[in-house]
Amino acid sequence: xxxxxxxxxxxxxxxxxxxxxxxxxxxxxxxxxxxxxxxxxxxxxxxxxxxxxxxxxxxxxxxxxxxxxxxxxxxxxxxxxxxxxxxxxxxxxxxxxxxxxxxxxxxxxxxxxxxxxxxxxxxxxxxxxxxxxxxxxxxxxxxxxxxxxxxxxxxxxxxxxxxxxxxxxxxxxxxxxxxxxxxxxxxxxxxxxxxxxxxxxxxxxxxxxxxxxxxxxxxxx
Amino acid sequence: xxxxxxxxxxxxxxxxxxxxxxxxxxxxxxxxxxxxxxxxxxxxxxxxxxxxxxxxxxxxxxxxxxxxxxxxxxxxxxxxxxxxxxxxxxxxxxxxxxxxxxxxxxxxxxxxxxxxxxxxxxxxxxxxxxxxxxxxxxxxxxxxxxxxxxxxxxxxxxxxxxxxxxxxxxxxxxxxxxxxxxxxxxxxxxxxxxxxxxxxxxxxxxxxxxxxxxxxxxxxxxxxxxxxxxxxxxxxxxxxxx
Amino acid sequence: xxxxxxxxxxxxxxxxxxxxxxxxxxxxxxxxxxxxxxxxxxxxxxxxxxxxxxxxxxxxxxxxxxxxxxxxxxxxxxxxxxxxxxxxxxxxxxxxxxxxxxxxxxxxxxxxxxxxxxxxxxxxxxxxxxxxxxxxxxxxxxxxxxxxxxxxxxxxxxxxxxxxxxxxxxxxxxxxxxxxxxxxxxxxxxxxxxxxxxxxxxxxxxxxxxxxxxxxxxxxxxxxxxxxxxxxxxxxxxxxxxxxxxxxxxxxxxxxxxxxxxx
Numbered sequence: 001x002x003x004x005x006x007x008x009x010x011x012x013x014x015x016x017x018x019x020x021x022x023x024x025x026x027x028x029x030x031x032x033x034x035x036x037x038x039x040x041x042x043x044x045x046x047x048x049x050x051x052x053x054x055x056x057x058x059x060x061x062x063x064x065x066x067x068x069x070x071x072x073x074x075x076x077x078x079x080x081x082x083x084x085x086x087x088x089x090x091x092x093x094x095x096x097x098x099x100x101x102x103x104x105x106x107x108x109x110x111x112x113x114x115x116x117x118x119x120x121x122x123x124x125x126x127x128x129x130x131x132x133x134x135x136x137x138x139x140x141x142x143x144x145x146x147x148x149x150x151x152x153x154x155x156x157x158x159x160x161x162x163x164x165x166x167x168x169x170x171x172x173x174x175x176x177x178x179x180x181x182x183x184x185x186x187x188x189x190x191x192x193x194x195x196x197x198x199x200x201x202x203x204x205x206x207x208x209x210x211x212x213x214x215x216x217x218x219x220x221x
Numbered sequence: 222x223x224x225x226x227x228x229x230x231x232x233x234x235x236x237x238x239x240x241x242x243x244x245x246x247x248x249x250x251x252x253x254x255x256x257x258x259x260x261x262x263x264x265x266x267x268x269x270x271x272x273x274x275x276x277x278x279x280x281x282x283x284x285x286x287x288x289x290x291x292x293x294x295x296x297x298x299x300x301x302x303x304x305x306x307x308x309x310x311x312x313x314x315x316x317x318x319x320x321x322x323x324x325x326x327x328x329x330x331x332x333x334x335x336x337x338x339x340x341x342x343x344x345x346x347x348x349x350x351x352x353x354x355x356x357x358x359x360x361x362x363x364x365x366x367x368x369x370x371x372x373x374x375x376x377x378x379x380x381x382x383x384x385x386x387x388x389x390x391x392x393x394x395x396x397x398x399x400x401x402x403x404x405x406x407x408x409x410x411x412x413x414x415x416x417x418x419x420x421x422x423x424x425x426x427x428x429x430x431x432x433x434x435x436x437x438x439x440x441x442x443x444x445x446x447x448x449x450x451x452x453x454x455x456x457x458x459x460x461x462x463x
Numbered sequence: 464x465x466x467x468x469x470x471x472x473x474x475x476x477x478x479x480x481x482x483x484x485x486x487x488x489x490x491x492x493x494x495x496x497x498x499x500x501x502x503x504x505x506x507x508x509x510x511x512x513x514x515x516x517x518x519x520x521x522x523x524x525x526x527x528x529x530x531x532x533x534x535x536x537x538x539x540x541x542x543x544x545x546x547x548x549x550x551x552x553x554x555x556x557x558x559x560x561x562x563x564x565x566x567x568x569x570x571x572x573x574x575x576x577x578x579x580x581x582x583x584x585x586x587x588x589x590x591x592x593x594x595x596x597x598x599x600x601x602x603x604x605x606x607x608x609x610x611x612x613x614x615x616x617x618x619x620x621x622x623x624x625x626x627x628x629x630x631x632x633x634x635x636x637x638x639x640x641x642x643x644x645x646x647x648x649x650x651x652x653x654x655x656x657x658x659x660x661x662x663x664x665x666x667x668x669x670x671x672x673x674x675x676x677x678x679x680x681x682x683x684x685x686x687x688x689x690x691x692x693x694x695x696x697x698x699x700x701x702x703x704x705x706x707x708x709x710x711x712x713x714x715x716x717x718x719x720x721x722x723x724x725x726x
Binding site: 314316319320323402404428433 | 535561563564566567569570574577578579675680683684685686687688689690691692693694695696697698701702705706709
């Protein structure tokens with residue numbers, strides 16, 4: 001079993017190695033969240049098992065438009081903070097086209113976090129090629145803390161799902177995941193995502209997922 | 222309830238406990254679906270449930286702090302939680318308990334990580350015995366960890382009372398009502414050790430030396446409770462593994 | 464609550480002085496500000512006191528009336544402490560029902576009086592289970608220049624010592640003095656890092672609201688404690704503060720007795 005640590009657990013006496021999920025006081029490094037303790041060559045970190053999504057610049061996220069303003073859109077990104085998508089950051093904006101014809105309340109989008117100011121006002125952009133308005137496929141929601149496991153080491157888990165099921169998959173760092181493709185295969189992919197979420201702290205997950213997919217495909221064919 | 226003639230007979234307390242013994246404790250984690258973190262605790266006959274929501278957007282907006290998260294704590298007793306029906310809503314006692322408990326949690330929550338947002342801690346006392354505020358803090362502490370909120374460490378709370386000149390850990394109702402003093406604590410526990418005091422109240426009559434002894438006794442009890450809190454949190458992951 | 468803009472300016476000054484081991488008004492770390500106690504200032508009240516602690520001013524009035532005892536103490540009088548932090552006393556006080564600060568203040572003052580058994584409640588019984596004297600202690604803040612709590616506690620016990628039970632008004636015989644057994648003193652310290660300042664002034668409180676209140680009876684017993692504010696307290700500092708509070712309480716008690724007996 002992987003080592004789970006709790007806030008306040010002393011995990012190192014070398015402040016130089018302190019990574020994600022830790023904090024330093026004096027020469028001591030403590031965990032600040034509940035998570036899996038991970039040690040690399042010169043860094044230690046705590047991979048969260050619970051908690052809300054806290055945006056960081058460059059993150060790919062999936063959001064839902066909550067408000068159409070005069071200069072852009074307010075977007076719920078499943079975090080303590082709403083994000084703002086300015087007019088100029090949406091390539092679909094055209095002169096003369098009304099804002100709510102481009103994106104309306106309730107529309108889902110894939111976007112990237114462009115900037116965050118010190119007061120946590122989040123600006124997002126749709127200029128990257130991965131970004132789009134979502135008009136088909138399925139969106140599933142998982143605990144944002146488990147996103148790293150769905151992606152896997154260097155994207156291994158996503159690659160596995162894509163190659164085994166031939167579905168499109170975009171994992172938002174904020175815990176929302178877009179799946180698109182054959183309806184039955186998307187259904188399997190959704191189950192797989194939940195399986196990973198449930199077993200995020202366990203070992204041998206990739207093998208179990210691979211086996212699960214193959215078994216499901218057999219049942220369907 | 223009337224005042225017992227003696228609180229300690231043959232070294233044992235009215236409920237059979239030794240002076241330095243806690244009441245039985247039961248802790249369950251993640252008991253509520255809607256909350257971001259939750260915990261149910263029984264400490265003696267206390268039955269309390271804690272829920273943590275957040276960090277989430279702070280409303281009404283004027284309560285927002287541009288530089289850090291706002292912490293709210295609501296201690297509430299259900300009308301049926303005590304012998305005689307309690308009128309619903311906050312009374313002065315609940316207001317005070319909520320205030321000092323909130324301040325205790327403010328010492329461990331990493332507030333600057335979530336400006337403009339709020340963390341709500343709600344604790345409901347479903348059945349009150351003595352020491353409901355300590356049970357609530359223990360539950361809230363677990364619920365905060367369960368919500369994945371960044372904190373310095375865990376809070377563990379316990380009271381010490383003085384009866385018949387003897388200090389007793391985790392007082393029961395009779396000791397609380399008729400004892401000579403009552404002293405609730407909450408400690409910050411870090412690196413497996415009690416580090417400092419996050420909540421402290423006292424009423425009754427104690428000498429300087431007795432207070433020193435009371436702290437030592439409370440620390441002993443708090444470590445035992447801390448281990449149970451820890452065990453309860455870890456248990457969810459062991460079960461999933463099977 | 465809107466904060467005074469001067470707070471930030473004062474804060475640096477207080478901390479700079481503190482680093483030199485001094486307080487901005489030159490007091491010792493365990494020294495109360497100058498206290499002035501005047502009793503009997505409100506004729507319509509059964510007892511009253513106006514207390515000045517430095518520039519902090521509080522008036523307490525005592526009203527009494529017969530009433531039904533609590534079922535669990537049928538032969539004892541009832542004492543009820545209430546505090547109103549009226550907007551007149553500070554730009555940060557707002558009108559409305561008591562907020563958590565005034566509730567806490569009243570309850571901590573109450574505990575000091577109750578736990579020291581300063582008022583002999585057993586001598587306030589008129590008819591067991593039916594009729595006892597109810598003592599209402601109403602704290603009215605006039606000017607909050609810091610540490611309203613200790614000022615309120617001094618005013619409350621002084622007013623109680625000044626109280627005559629209005630028996631004749633209720634046809635219960637002759638008026639007599641409220642029986643008082645103790646003179647508890649509440650000592651509030653502002654905690655700043657590993658230092659503490661007894662009886663902090665408003666300016667000193669600009670550095671924060673981390674306080675510890677220790678109430679001491681005349682035999683040097685601790686009868687109530689309250690940690691207030693979001694700070695972590697070490698065991699060592701707690702012991703230091705208790706020790707200093709006992710000493711400060713003793714001095715202040717003597718001063719109050721001197722002033723009351725003069726007036």
